[in-house]
Amino acid sequence: MEESILDSNRFGIKVGKTDGVEFKTTSLDEFKKKGFRLLIARVSMEDIGLINLMEDIGFRVKDTQVTYKHDLLNHSYPEHLQSSAEVRQFKSSDTPHVVEIAKIAFKDYGHYFNDERLAKTKCLEVYADWTYNICTNSDFADIILIAAENDIPTGFLSLKKLQSEGRFYASAGLHAVNPLHWGKNIGSSLVAAGLDWAQRMNLQWCEHNVLVTNVPVNRVMIKAGFKPSKPVATMHCWLDI
Numbered sequence: 001m002e003e004s005i006l007d008s009n010r011f012g013i014k015v016g017k018t019d020g021v022e023f024k025t026t027s028l029d030e031f032k033k034k035g036f037r038l039l040i041a042r043v044s045m046e047d048i049g050l051i052n053l054m055e056d057i058g059f060r061v062k063d064t065q066v067t068y069k070h071d072l073l074n075h076s077y078p079e080h081l082q083s084s085a086e087v088r089q090f091k092s093s094d095t096p097h098v099v100e101i102a103k104i105a106f107k108d109y110g111h112y113f114n115d116e117r118l119a120k121t122k123c124l125e126v127y128a129d130w131t132y133n134i135c136t137n138s139d140f141a142d143i144i145l146i147a148a149e150n151d152i153p154t155g156f157l158s159l160k161k162l163q164s165e166g167r168f169y170a171s172a173g174l175h176a177v178n179p180l181h182w183g184k185n186i187g188s189s190l191v192a193a194g195l196d197w198a199q200r201m202n203l204q205w206c207e208h209n210v211l212v213t214n215v216p217v218n219r220v221m222i223k224a225g226f227k228p229s230k231p232v233a234t235m236h237c238w239l240d241i
């Protein structure tokens with residue numbers, strides 16, 4: 001169990017993050033003794049036995065996700081997905097617009113918001129701060145693609161170059177479109193521009209983590225030729241003293 005310092009500082013309690021496997025051998029009391037108040041586990045949905053064990057000890061499912069992957073060695077993108085939106089690289093004056101889009105687009109989104117014991121204002125800060133970080137700190141993103149109308153951002157997608165077993169790939173960070181502009185292929189254009197960037201960088205694949213329940217983004221991924229893999233459940237457990 002590792003402490004999530006970001007979450008602990010934000011919510012004012014000691015928060016731990018894990019893949020859950022340790023609950024096969026270790027009781028919750030161990031983590032209580034170490035001062036943890038909230039445990040957040042991202043568990044493979046292929047291990048139903050582990051999920052059931054965690055339900056028995058008090059964990060609750062708070063979201064479910066899949067990783068969509070697109071092989072870049074065999075990349076082609078249907079033309080009808082392109083929108084009229086201009087897609088360009090981020091510039092620092094975009095920062096306040098991009099943070100504002102995140103605040104609207106990620107309201108009530110994901111496992112933090114689905115935990116009624118976490119303050120909603122703090123949950124929204126997760127996304128606002130994360131977006132600010134990708135805009136201002138190159139550790140968080142190697143590129144931010146901006147969809148713009150009259151140069152004002154209407155959507156964005158951040159990507160980071162990562163490595164797995166000696167192979168380099170692009171991992172999407174945050175992806176959102178201002179709700180005023182949803183359904184105009186802007187989200188898809190950003191994904192397409194991300195694939196082009198990753199291909200130019202000679203990366204082997206591009207991946208996006210997506211909530212199973214988020215139908216629009218699942219449609220974006222399918223339209224763009226991504227394939228789903230790695231289903232996981234995010235589970236929370238409160239350790240009351």
Ligand SMILES: CC(C)(COP(=O)(O)OP(=O)(O)OC[C@H]1O[C@@H](n2cnc3c(N)ncnc32)[C@H](O)[C@@H]1OP(=O)(O)O)[C@@H](O)C(=O)NCCC(=O)NCCS
Pocket residue numbers: 105106175176177178181182183184185186187188189208209210211214215216217219220223
């Ligand atoms: C996901 C998101 C970026 C998509 O942006 P967008 O510009 O609307 O995307 P597109 O127009 O390219 O495609 C949206 C698709 O979802 C469909 N859609 C939109 N709302 C829908 C709904 N309520 N139910 C079902 N389908 C819906 C659209 O019809 C379209 O699919 P289609 O082309 O097959 O008809 C945008 O919805 C968003 O910002 N959501 C909130 C943040 C978020 O979820 N980000 C993704 C994090 S992984």
